[in-house]
Every structure is written in structure tokens, then in C-alpha cells.
Amino acid sequence: MIQLSNVTKSYQVAQETFDVLSEINLVIAKGEYVSIMGPSGSGKSTLINIIGCLDRPTSGQYRFQGRELSIAKDQELAVIRNQSIGFVFQQFHLLPRLNARRNVELPMIYSGISQRERKERAESAFEKVGLTDRMNHMPNELSGGQKQRVAIARAIVNEPQLILADEPTGALDSKTSFSIMEQFTQLNMEVTTVVLVTHEEEIAAFTHRTIIVKDGRLVEERLKQGEAMNETL
Template identity: 65%
Template sequence: MIRLESITKSFLVGKESIDILKNISLIIEEGEFVAIMGPSGSGKSTLMNIIGCLDKPTSGQYFLGGEDVSNYNDKELARVRNQSIGFVFQQFHLLPRLTAMKNVELPMIYAGISKSERQSRAEDALRKIGLEDRMDHLPNALSGGQKQRVAIARSIVNRPKLILADEPTGALDTKTSMAIMEQFRELNQEGVTVVVVTHEPEVAEYANRTILVRDGMIQVSAAAERGQRT
């Protein structure tokens, strides 16, 4: 599903080149549930941006579903994001003047899906995550957990094979965080590959494998029999 080969990412600060990612090689198989952890400034968010085709590596190759996307232009990367990847962020990124339903429909508009199909898929996605009674609510009428569920519904309507979640529980209380992680677990059990970037060990415990990033390098990639909470 995901294969990174000798990935580096550098940024120019003045005349100095700063290495953010250093020779990262990584494989994430289809259907895995993986957590990426690391301290602030470790490079984990930069790594997620490359995996999510939000940024391009300075060098190395990135294969997504067998497709070498390393040197794709912005238009090609946008196509890959729209067709293959669902995103969930800490701050939800919902448009405040659109209902939950309309927010979930947005990715399908960009994908050129018909209005009737958009409505049907959006309704199905909102029912799937337990918000069938909140479809017509604006974001300011939703709790933090409900907003994140809308974001999850939006991430799955184009039926991606990969969901990337960047600190998805960072703005939520503990009880709500656990409920959101259960949603990711259910999606993973249905065959969706899930990659979560987090600094919270309790969140990482839901994954089957944890990748630790420090100083721009993978420090540990530990497999564990997880996701067995009772």
C-alpha cells in the first residue's frame, strides 16, 4: 500500500538547508492500523504530509498503491488525494456556513459525483458514524466529538483505501477520544488502512503497530497485538 524508499525532506532557512526527514524507508501494508509518534519537531507531521501527498520529498521515492507519486505535479497529487486518501485533522476543518451534510458532500463535488449520489453517500456516511439526527446542523451546533465524526464521515465518502488522521483527538476529552478511536478501529476492521499521527500513548494503543520518529529518522517500528480493549 505505502512504500517509502530513502525519503529525505529539506527546507531552506536563509542560506542554510535544514534536514527534516533523513533517509526514511518504510512499508505500511494494505489493511494495517499504524500510529506514528514522536516529540515536537521530530518530523512526524512532515512524514504524514508526504504520505498524504500534501508535500513532495526532496529525494527518494514514494509508492502509493504501486504508483510512484514522488515527482507528481500539484494537479496529479490533488487527484491522488481526492481518489485515494481521506483526511481527518485535529481542528476538524468544517466550513461553518455549511450543514454537516453539506460538509460531508464537499469531497464528492471535487470528484465530479452527481448530486443525488452525493446526497446518498453523505447520508450513509453520517448514519455510519451515528449522526443521522445531526445532518442538518451547522458546525456551531455540534459538540467537538460530533464535529470530528462529521470529519470522519467526510473522509470516507469517496471510499478511500487510506485514512490519515493528524492528532484527531487533540481537541477532545478522554471519553470522546476513545469513542473517536473506536470509529477508526471499525473502519480498519472493514479493510481501510488507517495511519494516525499522535503524541498520546493511549491513542497509539489502538493501532497494531507504532512507528517512532525522532530527529527525522525512524527510531522504532514496533508491532504489537493491540486494539483489544474491553
């Protein structure tokens, strides 16, 4: 489903070129449940942004569902983001003037889906995340965990093939974090590919495979059991 070949992401700082990612080679199959770990500044968020078509590699190839995206036009990438990828972020990114249901309907509005179908899909998404009784609440009336469930409902409402989550539990307490991870686990059991960034071992333990990034390189890969599969990839 996801294939990165020799992907490098560079930035120009003054007269020097700084590589945030260097020669990344990574394959993620359909239906996998993967976490990406690494210290601050390691490049893990840049990596997930490239996977999510929010950024482009400086060099190398990125194939998503067999399609080469490194040279795709911005409009093509926007369609893929809207229709094939669901995003969940640490700070929720809910619009404060819209209630929970309207926030969840936003991706469908951009897709041109009718009002009736938007309502039906939103209700179904809220049922999946166990939040049907909060659909008409404003974001400031919700707890942190409830806000993240709304964000997950928004991410799945267009039935994407891939869910990307960048530190989805970073703003939550431990009990709420585990509840949110159980939600991701359930989504993965429904054959949705889930890739998340985290700095917490307890969160990564929910996933089936953990990829370690350090200084812009993939340095280690672990199975769920914690046994190293491959080092210095």
C-alpha cells in the same frame, strides 16, 4: 500500499539546509492500522503530509499503490488526494456556513458526483459514524466529538483506500477520544488502511503498529502488545 525509500525532506534556512526528515524507509501494507509517534518537531506531521500527497520529498522515492509519486504532477496528486485518501485533522476544518451534510458532500462535488448520489453517500457515511440525527446541524451546534465524526464522514464518503489522521483526538477529552478511536478501529476492520499521528500512548495503543520518529528519523517500531520489533531502523 505505501513505500518510502530513502525519503528526505529539507528546507533552506538562511544559508543552511535543515533536514526535517532524513533517509526514511517505511512500508505500510494494505489494511494496516498504524500510528506515528514522536516529540514536537520530530517530523511526524511532515511524514504524514508526504504520505498524503500534501507535500513532496526533497529526495528519495514515494510509491503509493505501486505508483511512483515523487515526480507526479500537481494535478495527478490532487486526484489521488480526492479519490484515494481521506483526511482527518485535529481542528476538524469544517466550513462554518455549511451544515454537516454539505460539509460531507464537498469531496464529492470536487469529484463531479451527481446531487442524488452525493445525498445517498452522505447519508450512508453519517450512518457509519452514528450521526444521522445531526446531518442538518451547523458546525457551531455540534460538540467537539460530533464535529470530528462529521470530519470522519467527510473523509470516508469517497470510499478511499487510505485514511490519514493528524492528531485526530488532540482537541478532545479522554472519553470522546476513545470513542473516536473506536470509530477508526471499525473503519480498519472494514479493510481500510488507517495511519494516524499522535503524541498519546493511549491513542497509539488502539493501532496494531507504532512507528517512533525522532529528529527526522525512524528510530523504533512497536507491535500493539508494546514489545519492540525493531530499533534504530
